Amino acid sequence: MTKARPLLATHAVTKTFGGVRAVDRCTLAVQSGTITGLIGPNGAGKTTLFNMIIGLYAPEEGSITFGVERIDGLPAYEIVDRGVVKSFQIPREFRRLTVLENLLVAHPRHPGENPIAALFGRRRVWDHEEMIRKKGLDMLALVELDPLSDAYASDLSGGQKKLLELARALMTEPKLVLLDEPVAGVNPTLTKKLLSLLSDLRANGKTFFMIEHDMDVVMTQCDRVIAMHQGRPIAEGSPVEVRRDEKVLEAYLGA
């Protein structure tokens, strides 16, 4: 396999909380068109790394590039504009917005999101609204939440909120989706459906970078796996290779 320029690359990024180096000079890359798994014991720094990539935390050292562009230091709303989005591990749905509205707000560059357009209403705004509304309903159908489109997001069950997270992330028209434990708490039937949805989307050119603890999911879904421990990658390769890696076993089982 020829090594193309990776879609996402981090170079020696570091983030500390108090005295803890949550992510410690972490360098890794995600190739375009793959589903790349990110595994590691609790506290390995996986979620912190994700939050740096999407701009919620600024890295203290190092750089992050997406395609050819450096994105570290950009505010989160500009990074999502460039096509990187994350679905949160603990759902962060907008509670007192409806399920459908949660998707509509995620669609990028809505021409109606300024006070002048809000007051004087333009036809273009409402045509756009109509268009993304259809899109949002299709997306909800994909994750089987369409009967609940008008319910408040806070009224969904835990598993349904995970699905909403995924649908909302896809609504931003991303190139790269960071999934933080997307199927934890989702029932097995729906998990299967979700995973096949991911494969379909990957076939359509989307790239996924996924934190997942369920090794079955990692083994069957991921093309590449990166294992993290104490803030930096310790192994990388195909799922089988990583699973056999001694350093990985040691990290999980303790030395």
Next chain:
Amino acid sequence: MAELTGVVADVSRFLAYFAIWGILAIALNMQLGQAGLYNAGIVGFWGIGAYAAAMVVTDPVAAGIATPGHWGIDQSVFPRIAGVSTSFAFGVVVAGIAAAVLAFFIAIPTLRLRADYFAIATLGLGEITMRVFVKNLQGVTGGVYGFGGIPRPFEFGFETYKTELSYFGLVAVALLVIFLAVERMSRSPWGRALRTVREDEDAAQAFGKDTFFLKLQSFVFGAFLMGVSGALFAFWLRGVFPPENQFTPQDTFTVWVMVIIGGMGNNRGVLLGAWVFLFLEYVTVRLPSWIDIPQAFAIKIFYFRLIAIGVILILIILFRPQGLLPEKKHVAKRPRWVLNW
């Protein structure tokens, strides 16, 4: 007949007062109910609006032995339309802009603060505005004396009921226009984006919202409305006076109580909240003149309203925290009229 005109004047005066507070409640609802901004400095924006409008509609007064003097504009520069000076229209607009500019400069350093810290900062800055600046700018604002002699757009001399009734009509139109505009904006995609900031600011950022800019828009627009309300209040009162006489933090908390009682996020609700609050005030003030109440009690009854408000507030927070009229689902809908541009 004399009695009837007296009642008309009294009721009109009260209803205009209600409309002025209604605008304040809607303005706070734009900031707090939509974008989740804990503005505790309402009185600063209201007061700046009142003073700015008062200066636009009065002639300047030079400092004298007994008066500190205040700024003003020579009223002859304003053209009159059908006998009504256009200075009032300018006054309202200038008041809104003055409050919006103040909000802009307050927002730049403070909008990064989260909920309760933002409340403390705005409370402090509102007080600084009124007590440090407005109260001490002797030759500009009338200093500790403030100034009176502010006219109304429509004056009918001794026919007080006409003056009061026409002013109520004017303020009612202002309230209606503001209500419809804010409702429309709340239902728009912009209102929806503001609510994402209210619900979860980090998530809003991660899903593409420039949350600082959205909060700034909401805060400045809300402050503009507070300034407009201040202008209408200055005309209503025919004078502007610095804190402790007017524009104390109690006014800020009154608006908060109105919004909490009525229903945060619901513009009809906050108007109902304003009504509940002010109607109690009106009734307790007028009751002794309507029915026979023992003298000792008659003086105190006004203060019983504070107890009543306190009890109502506690009951609502305990049993109906979403307010009398809770927020409705504001699903964005194409309005009846849209411009094609």
